[in-house]
Structures are given as C-alpha cells and as structure tokens.
Amino acid sequence: MARMNAAVVTSFGEPPRYQPFEVPQPDGADEFIVDVLAVGLHPRVRSGAAGAHYTSSGTLPMIPGIDAVGQRADGTRIYFVAADDVIGTMADQALASARRSIVLPEDADIAKVAAAMNPAMSSWVALRRRVPIKPGQSVLVLGATGNAGAMAVQVARRLGAGRVVGAGRDRGRLDALTSAGADDVVQLTGDGDATARALAAAAAECDIVLDYLWGQPAQHVIMALLTARSDRSREMNWIQIGSVAGPTMELPSVALRSANFRVQGSGQGSVAGQAYLAELPSLVAEITAGTIAVKATTMPLADVEEIWSRAEVPGERTVLVP
Numbered sequence: 001m002a003r004m005n006a007a008v009v010t011s012f013g014e015p016p017r018y019q020p021f022e023v024p025q026p027d028g029a030d031e032f033i034v035d036v037l038a039v040g041l042h043p044r045v046r047s048g049a050a051g052a053h054y055t056s057s058g059t060l061p062m063i064p065g066i067d068a069v070g071q072r073a074d075g076t077r078i079y080f081v082a083a084d085d086v087i088g089t090m091a092d093q094a095l096a097s098a099r100r101s102i103v104l105p106e107d108a109d110i111a112k113v114a115a116a117m118n119p120a121m122s123s124w125v126a127l128r129r130r131v132p133i134k135p136g137q138s139v140l141v142l143g144a145t146g147n148a149g150a151m152a153v154q155v156a157r158r159l160g161a162g163r164v165v166g167a168g169r170d171r172g173r174l175d176a177l178t179s180a181g182a183d184d185v186v187q188l189t190g191d192g193d194a195t196a197r198a199l200a201a202a203a204a205e206c207d208i209v210l211d212y213l214w215g216q217p218a219q220h221v222i223m224a225l226l227t228a229r230s231d232r233s234r235e236m237n238w239i240q241i242g243s244v245a246g247p248t249m250e251l252p253s254v255a256l257r258s259a260n261f262r263v264q265g266s267g268q269g270s271v272a273g274q275a276y277l278a279e280l281p282s283l284v285a286e287i288t289a290g291t292i293a294v295k296a297t298t299m300p301l302a303d304v305e306e307i308w309s310r311a312e313v314p315g316e317r318t319v320l321v322p
C-alpha cells in the first residue's frame, strides 16, 4: 500500500496529528486521486473532526477536511468536496470524482477558493436554491461578523437584494460591513431586549433572514421582528444556516400563526448534491472577480496539530497547504 502524510484524528476531542496514512483507493470508475493543494479549516471541519456534526458516522481513525483545491495527474486544478466524513482532504492526496468537483479557471487563486467556497456557499445556495431571492428584496444577516456572515452580506447584494442589514457582536467587524455592502448594522449586545428592539427597528420589514446563530439571540429576535412588522401576512422567510449561538431554541407557536413566517434550513441534506455542484462555477467566478472579499491565511499542513488549538484570527480563514 502506498503511503502519504495526512492529518489524522484517532480520538474525538483531540487535535489531528500529522502522520503517515495509506493513500485512499478509488472506489468505482468515476473516482480518482488528486494531489491536494489547499484545504480550508472551516468550523464544519472542526465539528466533523470532533465527531459532532450531524453527518458524522463516528468512524475512527479519520482524516478531516470537507473540501479542497487539488491537482489531477494531467495538471488540471479542481475544487472538490470529500465523499464522506472518514477520508477527508487534509492529506497529501485525496479522492475526488466528477460528481463532486469542478475544474477551476486558470486565474483562480487556490488559497482564496479553498478559504471561501464553504462560507460563501452557505448564503449563495440559500438565496439561489432554498428561497430564491427576488430583485429588491430586503435581507437580514443574523451573525454577520464571521466569515460566512460577512460574505452573506456581499452575496445578498450581488444576488439583487435591495436592502441588507447585518447583525453581529463585534463592533469593528460590523463597521467594516458597511463598506462591504450593508445598508445598516445592529450590534448584538448582552441586553437581549434592547438588541431585539434595535433589530426590529432596522429589519422588521425584511423578506429573508439568513441565520447563522440560532439559540438565544434568534429566539429573542423572532417575536420582536414579527410584532413590529407592518403587514404580518407578507412572507418572512427565515433560513437557518449555522448555530454558533446554540443548537436549540424555543419557538412560540404564535410566531407561526400570527404571521406568514416560514422557517427552513439550508445545508447538506436539505439541498441536493447536484444543486450544490451546479452553483459552484458561478461562486468561483465571484471569488476570482473579487466581489466576495476573502482573507486566506496559508499554513503548512505539517503543523496541523499546533494550528488546530490556536484561536482563529477573526475575519480570516486558515488554509492548510500540504
């Protein structure tokens, strides 16, 4: 068996170690091996490596990494998504297939693509496939100060939103969102009632909410938005995308009776793989054109164990390079 170097998780809850591992074998005619060029260290990668993502099978040892930029034997560079949660992309080599990859244009910046596809896809797919946005609609991004949330502000604008409001905790990154396309920003503070009032004033008339938070902040905000809405029979589409503030919340039944309030999620499972694949080329084009701002910090895959325990620099995405 051929060997390669990889980030390997042998115990959930401990960082991966850089160590030799067997090169995975293609399973079926459409799978092939690629040399990995760049892998994003997304929150989704961390939850998978902790065995805590809803798609986790609990199998160990496992190689983390859900997507990557790779190079085929003929030199073609591709963006691809890993087939399962056991043999991921944080390795010298990984398995790809035509059903889970696209060829990158010559001018694509591989670190930016590796950094941005996962966070940018969250809003792009939500606004194209779950609740297709109509020109001029108003969007609230709840949790707009992370990578995905900040990109969501830019994606909503790019896809035709008439008004975009960003809400998040960090004042400095909220201010930066104004130059990135937000019409208004609201700071989420420890005072839940005051925050809910401020959000209602800024976004009660929104058509779509892109929610990266869930938990207490979302719970506080929902009734405040619906109560302040001028016409409650007008659709408000709440798209659940991330849960950085908590996995659960209490939703009063009255929210669903007293308003045309529609809740759905967007992620692996609720959107078909083929639908994701169809959106990838346009997203790469936006990243390459610079319409979606990306800060990628490249680091050696060999240092993965130490990098894993470091706090992320807010607004930047770590990209590991084999």
Ligand SMILES: NC(=O)c1ccc[n+]([C@@H]2O[C@H](COP(=O)([O-])OP(=O)(O)OC[C@H]3O[C@@H](n4cnc5c(N)ncnc54)[C@H](OP(=O)(O)O)[C@@H]3O)[C@@H](O)[C@H]2O)c1
Binding pocket: 042, 043, 044, 118, 119, 121, 122, 143, 145, 146, 147, 148, 149, 168, 169, 170, 173, 188, 212, 213, 217, 240, 241, 242, 243, 244, 245, 266, 267, 268, 312, 314, 315
């Ligand atoms: N469903 C999908 O398709 C999909 C795709 C990609 C990502 N996601 C999910 O989206 C979420 C964000 O991903 P990301 O890449 O943007 O991560 P990130 O860059 O690490 O950003 C997370 C941000 O969440 C904020 N935050 C953390 N705890 C919070 C709290 N209690 N209340 C309010 N804000 C809080 C922090 O901003 P402040 O410092 O300002 O608080 C932080 O910057 C993750 O849950 C990820 O799994 C989903």
